[in-house]
Amino acid sequence: xxxxxxxxxxxxxxxxxxxxxxxxxxxxxxxxxxxxxxxxxxxxxxxxxxxxxxxxxxxxxxxxxxxxxxxxxxxxxxxxxxxxxxxxxxxxxxxxxxxxxxxxxxxxxxxxxxxxxxxxxxxxxxxxxxxxxxxxxxxxxxxxxxxxxxxxxxxxxxxxxxxxxxxxxxxxxxxxxxxxxxxxxxxxxxxxxxxxxxxxxxxxxxxxxxxxxxxxxxxxxxxxxxxxxxxxxxxxxxxxxxxxxxxxxxxxxxxxxxxxxxxxxxxxxxxxxxxxxxxxxxxxxxxxxxxxxxxxxxxxxxxxxxxxxxxxxxxxxxxxx
Amino acid sequence: xxxxxxxxxxxxxxxxxxxxxxxxxxxxxxxxxxxxxxxxxxxxxxxxxxxxxxxxxxxxxxxxxxxxxxxxxxxxxxxxxxxxxxxxxxxxxxxxxxxxxxxxxxxxxxxxxxxxxxxxxxxxxxxxxxxxxxxxxxxxxxxxxxxxxxxxxxxxxxxxxxxxxxxxxxxxxxxxxxxxxxxxxxxxxxxxxxxxxxxxxxxxxxxxxxxxxxxxxxxxxxxxxxxxxxxxxxxxxxxxxxxxxxxxxxxxxxxxxxxxxxxxxxxxxxxxxxxxxxxxxxxxxxxxxx
Numbered sequence: 258x259x260x261x262x263x264x265x266x267x268x269x270x271x272x273x274x275x276x277x278x279x280x281x282x283x284x285x286x287x288x289x290x291x292x293x294x295x296x297x298x299x300x301x302x303x304x305x306x307x308x309x310x311x312x313x314x315x316x317x318x319x320x321x322x323x324x325x326x327x328x329x330x331x332x333x334x335x336x337x338x339x340x341x342x343x344x345x346x347x348x349x350x351x352x353x354x355x356x357x358x359x360x361x362x363x364x365x366x367x368x369x370x371x372x373x374x375x376x377x378x379x380x381x382x383x384x385x386x387x388x389x390x391x392x393x394x395x396x397x398x399x400x401x402x403x404x405x406x407x408x409x410x411x412x413x414x415x416x417x418x419x420x421x422x423x424x425x426x427x428x429x430x431x432x433x434x435x436x437x438x439x440x441x442x443x444x445x446x447x448x449x450x451x452x453x454x455x456x457x458x459x460x461x462x463x464x465x466x467x468x469x470x471x472x473x474x475x476x477x478x479x480x481x482x483x484x485x486x487x488x489x490x491x492x493x494x495x496x497x498x499x500x501x502x503x504x505x506x507x508x509x510x511x512x513x514x515x516x517x518x519x520x521x522x523x524x525x526x527x528x529x530x531x532x533x534x535x536x537x538x539x540x541x542x543x544x545x546x547x548x549x550x551x552x553x554x555x556x557x558x559x560x561x562x563x564x565x566x567x568x569x570x571x572x573x574x575x576x577x578x
Numbered sequence: 579x580x581x582x583x584x585x586x587x588x589x590x591x592x593x594x595x596x597x598x599x600x601x602x603x604x605x606x607x608x609x610x611x612x613x614x615x616x617x618x619x620x621x622x623x624x625x626x627x628x629x630x631x632x633x634x635x636x637x638x639x640x641x642x643x644x645x646x647x648x649x650x651x652x653x654x655x656x657x658x659x660x661x662x663x664x665x666x667x668x669x670x671x672x673x674x675x676x677x678x679x680x681x682x683x684x685x686x687x688x689x690x691x692x693x694x695x696x697x698x699x700x701x702x703x704x705x706x707x708x709x710x711x712x713x714x715x716x717x718x719x720x721x722x723x724x725x726x727x728x729x730x731x732x733x734x735x736x737x738x739x740x741x742x743x744x745x746x747x748x749x750x751x752x753x754x755x756x757x758x759x760x761x762x763x764x765x766x767x768x769x770x771x772x773x774x775x776x777x778x779x780x781x782x783x784x785x786x787x788x789x790x791x792x793x794x795x796x797x798x799x800x801x802x803x804x805x806x807x808x809x810x811x812x813x814x815x816x817x818x819x820x821x822x823x824x825x826x827x828x829x830x831x832x833x834x835x836x837x838x839x840x841x842x843x844x845x846x847x848x849x850x851x852x853x854x855x856x857x858x859x860x861x862x863x864x865x866x867x868x
Contacts, residue, residue, distance in 0.1 A: 315673070321672065321673050321676070323676075368852065368855075368856055371856060371859035372855060372858070372859050374672055375611060375672050375815070376811075376815075376855055376858065376859075378672070378676070379807065379811050379815075379851075379855060380852060380855045380856075382804075382807065383808075383811075383848050383851045383852045383855065384852065386804065386844075386848050387845055387848040387849065387852070390844045390845050390848065391845060394841040394842075394844070394845070395841070500800055500804070504680065507677075507680075508677075508680075511673070511677050515673075540692075541688050541692070542688075543684040543685070543687050543688035543691075544684065544685055544688035544689070546681075546684045547681040547682065547683070547684035547685035547688065548681070548685070550677055550678070550680060550681035550684070551663065551678060551681045553677070554667065554670075554674050554677050554678045554681070555663070555666065555667075555678075558674065
């Protein structure tokens, strides 16, 4: 009895130690490296939420969303539009970002889950481009290509370091909820539909409904990230819903590692660091990025998390799963 | 006025078809979505810019010579990529194939920017094609007609190749049933390589021909690939004639949309694409379970 308890509890203890260590490390960087360090930490944290939301779809639902920036952008605009067009106080407007993204996910997702594989990816792309074009062209409402600016003090006037800490707390909550989703009966359903939708259907699940729920949850958290990003910069631009952010998120998930909960987190960390530092050293950042992607596909298809997991396995640590 | 826009739409449709035909050809045979197709198009445009002054600047023959030569060069580069890298991941996850072609997008963009710089370049039109036809009150620039004619030549050539040559028979066999074709002794590897080369050739050709039409810069890749996707999806991925129809639908919709509701033109095109995809899913539902 004791032995079983211990076996069940130990990984949890290690997990908590790992999370505490990661938070402590990020907070140390946040507090000790000045303003530029804090800005970088904040960006990394926001991207961790964004990438993890996409990871829920890709790693567990095996749904390749090729337009995830749509929900990131809707998050930013839901927040910014609530303030500028509906005079909602900024603090209350925070709710509207994720809400709009979730609604967007519900509408687009209901269409997208009717398709599979490459056609699913194409339809998500179409939905994202529709979102982007509407944001870009509806001058009277969304501000068009000049976006929405000057509607709030960036970061609610918090110092860079304090904002990064606050974002960290929120990101922890988001990741915890996503973790619970993945390890709940719903998460099992999402995984089983992802692995074999026909078998899942034979077991009594409704694949489309399960996928739609996953899609909406994913869109909601992408919206949280988008809202945070809008607060961070104090603005919202159509580009937030553009192909660039979609590719960023995809690269983060693939780089971090498919089929692993922390894939998005690792990917966001490493990709954001690379994106910020490599261009300082060389003009050939895109070449390097291309070569990294080639290496991932050809050499380590499970990304960084796969590598870390293998290393942890060698050391007898199971916590990083 | 409507007539002018209709003509413009058809012209743009032909251009779009030239871009999309290569993409859909490759998908039809090897089930690879080549995200780098737009990058190869861009490469074709830059190579044409480089070659036009070297051959016979200002003449029609010089322009088309430069375009053809660039298309061949693009095909060579594409073939090298296929043989070295792409070949290893046929049959892998769709996502992995997508990522590997995205990697090529970044590499080519970097290469193009390093070689030709970040500024927009423009390719001069051949002198003989500068003018415009005047029909009634309407002006029709000649150049688009030339592009349209060239596009028709390409379409006809493709139909002839596909229906009346051995290569075309192999191509159709591989598109219909890859496994059976290889069982019957078709060299699958060779077919895949040749089809990829042909697709790249078409991308380079389209890029070269469109080069005098607008700015040539390193941001062309993503705009082009998105329109090519739309066209292919509307026509049915892998379906060459579908791509022709899809290209015309998109071209005309764009031209008409600009006239009647300029802001919604792009949204409308994406809506058509979404509608086609959703209709496809409804059709599948009625059919037998896969």
